[in-house]
Amino acid sequence: MSYDLYIGDRTFSSWSLRGWLMLEKFNLPYQAHLVGLYGGTMAQEMADLAPAVLVPALRTPEGTVVGESLAIAETLAERHPDAGPWPKDAAERAAARWLCAAMTAGFGALRDACPMQLQHVNKGFAVSEAVQKDLDRIEVLWQHAQATRKEDGPWLFGRYSLADAFYAPICARIVGYDLPVSDAARRYCETTINDPAFKEWRAEGLKVTYDPFPYDMGVPVRSWPVAE
Secondary structure, eight states, rough: OOOOEOOOOTTTHHHHHHHHHHTTTTOOOOEEEEEEEETTTTHTTTGGTTTTOOEEEEEESSSSSSEEEHHHHHHHHHHGGHHHHSOHHHHHHHHHHHHHHHHOOOHHHHHHHOOOOOEEEESSSOOHHHHHHHHHHHHHHHHHHHOOOOOOOOOOOOOOOHHHHHHHHHHHHHHTTTTTHHHHHHHHHHHHHHHHHHHHHHHHTSOOOSSTTOOOOOOEEEEEEOOO
């Protein structure tokens, strides 16, 4: 038996990416169902998932529907603790939950000004004071994670956790808009976008073309970075 995960367009749906990574990175069985965010069919395709109206939405093998990314994360962690979605150490686990909650509730300026898009890198994007404030706060939280963790590794808490799934779209925004962050933060972003799961998600998204492109920022663009 497997989960049914309802997601939006892979190139743009940041919350869908989070939900997908929760299942993909922890090797949980699932079937993904694409909902037409831009085709006008979203309400019809999600009618059977009420009261959920946004993606991602999850249906458990028993038929229970779960909406909202944080609720999906906690549901999967409760059902599959041995998969390691949260760090084992209590202090790390508390910090990881904190980071996920902060992501869910905050960084509105960054999210509004820089919609996630995985097609190219925008060059010369003007960073507002509000966006810079969000970036600074994100770096503080990432530094807190690194100070809290008990083992080394490329991820926020050494090993991959739900916190990394929640911040993957932030990394995509930093890369996709060439936003100013520290060298350490940029290395973490590069780790994220070069992870095999993220690359698989992006590759599937690029199979769909858009005319016009939904998020044309009116600045020059260059190719998305690819690890050698």
